[in-house]
Amino acid sequence: MTPADRFLCADAARARDDAFVGTAPYGVVWVLIEYGRGWPADGFEGLALDPDTKAQVLAAARASRARILLVRRHGRRRPGSGGRWAVLRHDGTGTPRQQWGRWHRDQDLAQIVTALGSSGEPGLPPVVLVCAHGVHDTCCAVRGRPVVGALSTRWPDLVWECTHVGGDRFAANVVVVPDGVYYGNLDARSALTVVQEHLADRIHADHLRGYTTLYPPQQTAVAAVLGRFGPAGRHAYDVTGTVRHEGGWRVRVSGRAPDPRVFDVEVRARRTPPRRLTCRGPADSSAVVYDVTSIRAT
Template sequence: MLGTAAPATRWLLVEHPGGWAPAALDSPGIDDAVADRLHRTALSVGGRVVLVRRPGRAAVPAAARPRRWTVLDLDGRRQEGTWHRSDDLLAADAALLHGPDDSAAGDLPGPLFLVCTHGRHDVCCAVRGRPVAQALAVRWPQQTWECTHIGGDRFAANLLVVPDGTVYGGLDAARAVDVVQSHLSGSVDLEHLRGFSAHRPPVQAALAAVLRAHGPAAVGDVTPGEVVAHGGRWRVEVLGRGGLPARSEVTVRRTSQPAARLTCSASADATAYVWTAEVIDPAG
């Protein structure tokens, strides 16, 4: 799974308790023009738009209450608002484009845990994701949300932690609670780690390799330095803190798996990349 987190450094979370279309922004209540604008803005800033709803949701009429939106940056900055009509999301689009306005920030209860349950995108995400979302909601009710597609359906159930952007996969209800508790305690769970969405796939694999060799450690204890590409290989400098080496060099290689049916909804076989990383030696 390593190196498979979809890159993003800014997230727009839009509360949408109704049904989700296969393509999230095509969902009822979001005008085509607004959806297109949000999509283009996200692409321009390296961000993602994710629809969210509470686990175990009841049917809520669209006009019953304002729905929330939140823009989160990797550095923890945030901005929140509400919307009744699709046009109200233009304020969210501005925050997504320019970054959160700290003066408008609300109080978040801590990291948010987004579990993909997007069944109309891939049924495996709903079948495997909903029990995980329910289990996390029992322990962290204010921080847990179901969400639309975040990539890697074949690794369901998938969990995205924001704002730090860590992605875990292959979870079940029991293991998910342990993984989140470990994450909050400052120890990345390497068995279920897919990667860190702040970085490109080869860098994700290199950071994970250092954590595996010298951890346990937290997400923020490893950062990339110089990255040099040579065809299908990369040399990645990893800077560590705490109990990790101050500097490590990692070689990363990309190979392709044999074609296979990768997801529940796949109509044909496809190939996928595999990232392997080896720590050469710590230095510095």
């Protein structure tokens, strides 16, 4: 197969104009582990670490419904293990919290278990993650690495490469944690704009996949309000009601002061025809797409 014949899922998704709104996986807790060696296809679970420590971390993460991501600074590779670790959470009040530490031996990672049981520190700047997990999916490397290079030059202290975050065909994917915001279909230029706006607390709908604190119909409703009425802060809107009815959902999106408008957003779901959705997935799969049929101010 020549390079021109190689299937790239992100190229195919853009050619089809695949919808990406409502595709952020639910989550409010993330574990980051710096790992400078090569990343296995299944990330942390594939690392050859001390079995007892690894089992403890996995069990604690599952109990907290935390996602474990390996991270590294762009362009840096180290022959040995060790580095930083972090537990980041978006708590019930919407306050982002973080706890950071360092590890040198495998057993040091057991600190993560304790950190998952604590609240963490508020007020720290967010972490910008760019999926560049080429062993998992080719497009994550092809499209992710130029983006992480551009962002790392601009914000070297905030930006990390990371393992698989989901939605390979929407590469380049950027996730801001613990804010819990997924962006997709980015390139180096658009990523700089998106992250700059995010850090200024202006979230635009253009590349927004969704907020991880919401479920897909709710993510779609909030993105529709942002698209209709313009960018807003991460917590400018709350989902204050979701009603399931025949054919879809009615999602109530309420603004916070100084703009306390309330909108009822009608969302419907549909399935696409079977398609090849990832570079490495040999079988075709159907995807769920969420469409907004109306937005009504109440």
